[in-house]
Amino acid sequence: MRKSKLSEYKMIQHLERCKGCGFCISQCPSDALYLSESVNSKGYPVAKIDEGKCTKCAICYTVCPDYVFERVKGA
Amino acid sequence: MVEKRIPQLLVEDNKFCPGCGHGNINRVVAEVLEEMGLADTTVGSLAVGCACLMMDTFGVDWIQAPHGRAAAVGVGVKRVRPECCVFTYQGDGDSLAIGLSETLYAAIRNENITAIIVNNGIFGMTGGQMAPTTLSGQRTTTSPKGRDVSITGQPLNIVNQCRQLPIGYLARGSVASAKDINKLKKYIRAAFETQMSGGGYSLVEVLSPCPTNWKMSLEKSLEHIENDVKPIYPLGEFIKKGEKTDA
Amino acid sequence: MLSITCAGFGGQGVLTAGLILAHISMIEGKRITWVPSYGSEMRGGTASCRLRIGDSEILNPFFTTMGALVAMNHDAVTRFEHSVVKNGLVISNSTMVKDHAFRGDIRVVEVPATDIAASLKNPRGANITMLGATIAATRLFPVETFADGIDAYFAKKGRNNPLNRECFLRGAAAVAEV
Amino acid sequence: MPLQLMKGNHALSEAAVRAGCRFFGGYPITPQSEIPEYLSARLPQSGGIFLQAESExxxxxxxxxxxxAGFRAMTSSSGPxxxxxxxxxxxxxxAELPAVIVDVQRYGSGLGDISQAQSDYFQATKGGGHGDYKCIVFAPASVQESADLVVEAFDKAEEYRNPCIILSDASIAQMVEPVLLPEERGIDxxxxxxxxxxxxxxxxxxxxTMYYIEDFDAYIKNKYDTMAHNEQRWESVHTEDADVVLVAYGISSRICKEAVSEARAQGIRLGLIRPITLWPFPVNAFSGLEHVKAFMTVELSALPRLDEDVKLACEMRVPVRHFLGGVSIPDSSVITEAAIAILKEQR
Structure with missing residues (x-):
């Protein structure tokens, strides 16, 4: 995987969908996810991405039961 | 690298509890139907239980069957509209307790439909009662001291029940890890491919966590699947293209 | 309107005889009903059917007394003879029903139907032979008309057998002889 | 199309296919088994599907x-x-879908007996299943009606998007009469x-549909009220001057017709109301009958069923008696005698 390609993608999050289950956190190979202090309108603490650590591998997309994560084109 | 977009079939946020595996399974099924170009010709049959929450959030034509009868309803659709992709989506209580007859007879007749059975070891929506798949010794709201198999019989292994039948495809997957989910997607794709090529009945059982009714954190739930559930319900593909595998 | 019961052993073709009678009656413009013995009526291996044949709407397909009884065996006579109306008719298969003292207030036509059918090498034609006697005795239809109807009935079923007509005519002739 | 001689069950099955039925799923049980037997051969000929199910x-x-999926579909069964x-x-x-369900009634509760009977009246007309619904219930009294009413049932099922029931019985199902079959229809x-x-x-x-319809309570009430208003069917026989009116459907109405005819020959003013729809019950048949001194229901069952609806229909203005044939078919003269006894009691 070439670095230049990686930069063409970004991870986006639909935090309103997050139920704070933590599946993404347990599965992230880069330890780039953490349960934040912030709470969404449903009242769940939401998982957030540490951009510095994220490799955009999108395992979070794969494991999230609530469709919070997407990897899309764009800087 | 490619985009990872939430499938358009998931028209609304799901209504499952935090950590529920149904969300993963929904997304995998949606991805497969879209990738195979089946979104517009699919009819789903679901019955009663948490599965029926999909009716508002998953954008295919649906029929809601009486409890246990999704397979019979799906068969009714498929027989008159063989061009449609027809699948059932049910929990273990629904498909294997009240609906075991309908489930097994769809398999016995090798009906050209796809069955997705979510095994979380309990009745979810009604509050965590014992299901056919509940493990020996497992506490539920109707087996408060743990399932006593001398009274209830052994947990029901639908894969073993179906393995001797002349069906097209049979697999058991899991949503307990990213690796499992990736494999599950292959199984579900193979199941729908079996149907669309006229290969007969396909069934995928999916081990799935129910942190709410198991009264466990998701982390503990995943450990429970790994350590306690998988040894009883091993993963793999058991029938492919009508042939038994070595699994 | 005529009420007729056909009765005999299962296998003697009593239901078929009734159906042929019903069919030809329908073709000849009559109103008909045909009801098989059924449920708790089916006892001891005796089969029966009841017909009503008339010119206006058949109200009730059931009846307890009948104008004619077509009895293929002894059991049929013992079971139904008492239900035949006064001056009614009993067609009795005398090959099977022997030494029976019939009521005095009914007309009895005894036809050795099983023997006749056997002599014509059409052993399954005893029921048709009985039909011949029935048509001749009741004068429901001209004998020749009904014989043509029998040919047409079996031809439609793809198993025309000229011996059936023969049986029928011999049954009808037996009445004339009586 | 000439008259054909057919058994009730066969005429019903053939008419169903001609009405566009293209799916049958069902399970054998006497005395309706000729329906699946017939359709197992006939449906595939017309591109339809016959499936013997593992259970009802x-x-x-x-x-x-x-x-x-939009296809005209039916099942049939009996009692249990x-x-x-x-x-x-x-x-x-x-779900507001059309379908036709045939119940060829047999006698008794539990296993009961295969004899003809009319014991399932409540189950058919008062909603045998749970919740707020009704089915139009057609009661054929002849082989011809077995054919005609199944066509009507499919049409009405589709018109109202509601299941319709054919409530037949072993006699009508097993008897043979001439029938004029309906024309074959296309499917849609x-x-x-x-x-x-x-x-x-x-x-x-x-x-x-309650999940998607605003003010569902009013909607569904209106739907069934409309059906009750528009779909009553019956046959009246000599009710215009009758002292006693028999009320009977299906096979017992045939016996009653004979009773009326015999009574009239004796100068006894007997009449008959024969409901062809059991739900909606033909209450309109009871209007203008102020001269009637009593009603008598006639059924082949051990317990009275029909009399409740008759009492409602005549608003209890006159006595409503019942005659029960039970497991056996009564002679029409017995019914006439019972009616005469009621008449004497009224004097």
């Missing part, structure tokens, strides 16, 4: 699926099997509401 439960739910169909009938009614499965994949449109959800 599966059968009715296959019908539910085929009906949801009819009980098992009720769950599915309630779902089909709740691609209805707007039929599930067949969304094909670029909105996805469809077949479930209790």
């Amino acid at each position: 439960l599966a059968g009715i739910n296959m019908v539910y699926g085929a009906a949801a 099997g009819f009980s098992l169909l009720q769950e599915g009938i309630s779902y089909i009614a709740s 499965p691609d209805k707007a509401w039929a599930v067949r994949g969304k094909h670029g449109g909105e996805f469809k959800r077949v479930t209790s």
Whole structure:
């Protein structure tokens, strides 16, 4: 995987969908996810991405039961 | 690298509890139907239980069957509209307790439909009662001291029940890890491919966590699947293209 | 309107005889009903059917007394003879029903139907032979008309057998002889 | 098309196919088994599907699926099997789908007996399954009506998107009469509401329509009120001057017709109301009958069923008596005598 390609993608999050289950956190190979202090309108603490650590591998997309994560084109 | 977009079939946020595996399974099924170009010709049959929450959030034509009868309803659709992709989506209580007859007879007749059975070891929506798949010794709201198999019989292994039948495809997957989910997607794709090529009945059982009714954190739930559930319900593909595998 | 019961052993073709009678009656413009013995009526291996044949709407397909009884065996006579109306008719298969003292207030036509059918090498034609006697005795239809109807009935079923007509005519002739 | 001699069950089955039925899912039980037997050969000839189900439960739910997919679908059963169909009938009614269900009644509760009977009246007319629904219930009294009413049942089922029941019995099912069969119709499965994949449109959800209809209570009440108002069918025989009016449907109405004819010959003014629809019950048949001194229901059952609806229909202005044939077919003269006894009692 070439670095230049990686930069063409970004991870986006639909935090309103997050139920704070933590599946993404347990599965992230880069330890780039953490349960934040912030709470969404449903009242769940939401998982957030540490951009510095994220490799955009999108395992979070794969494991999230609530469709919070997407990897899309764009800087 | 490619985009990872939430499938358009998931028209609304799901209504499952935090950590529920149904969300993963929904997304995998949606991805497969879209990738195979089946979104517009699919009819789903679901019955009663948490599965029926999909009716508002998953954008295919649906029929809601009486409890246990999704397979019979799906068969009714498929027989008159063989061009449609027809699948059932049910929990273990629904498909294997009240609906075991309908489930097994769809398999016995090798009906050209796809069955997705979510095994979380309990009745979810009604509050965590014992299901056919509940493990020996497992506490539920109707087996408060743990399932006593001398009274209830052994947990029901639908894969073993179906393995001797002349069906097209049979697999058991899991949503307990990213690796499992990736494999599950292959199984579900193979199941729908079996149907669309006229290969007969396909069934995928999916081990799935129910942190709410198991009264466990998701982390503990995943450990429970790994350590306690998988040894009883091993993963793999058991029938492919009508042939038994070595699994 | 005529009420007729056909009765005999299962296998003697009593239901078929009734159906042929019903069919030809329908073709000849009559109103008909045909009801098989059924449920708790089916006892001891005796089969029966009841017909009503008339010119206006058949109200009730059931009846307890009948104008004619077509009895293929002894059991049929013992079971139904008492239900035949006064001056009614009993067609009795005398090959099977022997030494029976019939009521005095009914007309009895005894036809050795099983023997006749056997002599014509059409052993399954005893029921048709009985039909011949029935048509001749009741004068429901001209004998020749009904014989043509029998040919047409079996031809439609793809198993025309000229011996059936023969049986029928011999049954009808037996009445004339009586 | 000439008259044909057919058994009730066969005429019903043939007429169903000609009415466009293309799916049957069901389970054998006497005395309706000629229906699946006939359709197992006939449906495939017309491009339809016959499926012998593993149970009545599966059968009715296959019908539910085929009906949801837009096809005219039916099942048939008797007594014990009819009980098992009720769950599915309630779902089909709740999802507002058309379907035709045949109950060839047999005698008794539990296993009972295969003899003809009229014991399932309440189950058919008062909603044998759970919840707020009704089925139009047609009661054929002849082989001809077995054919005609099944066509009507499919049409009405589709018009109202509601299951219709044919409530027959072993006598009507097993007897043979001449019948003029209906013309063969085409089929029209691609209805707007039929599930067949969304094909670029909105996805469809077949479930209790209560989830999607505003003011559902009023909507569903109005639906069944409309059916009750528009769909009453009956035959009146000499009611215009009758002192006693018999009320009977199906096979017992045939016996009663004979009783009326015999009584009239004796100068006794007997009449008959023969409901052809049992739900809606033909209450309109009872208007203008102020001269009637008593009603007498005639049924082949051990307990009275029909008399409740007759009491409601005549608003209890005059006595309503019942005559029960039980497991056996009564002679028409016995019915006439019972009616005469009621008449004497009224003097």
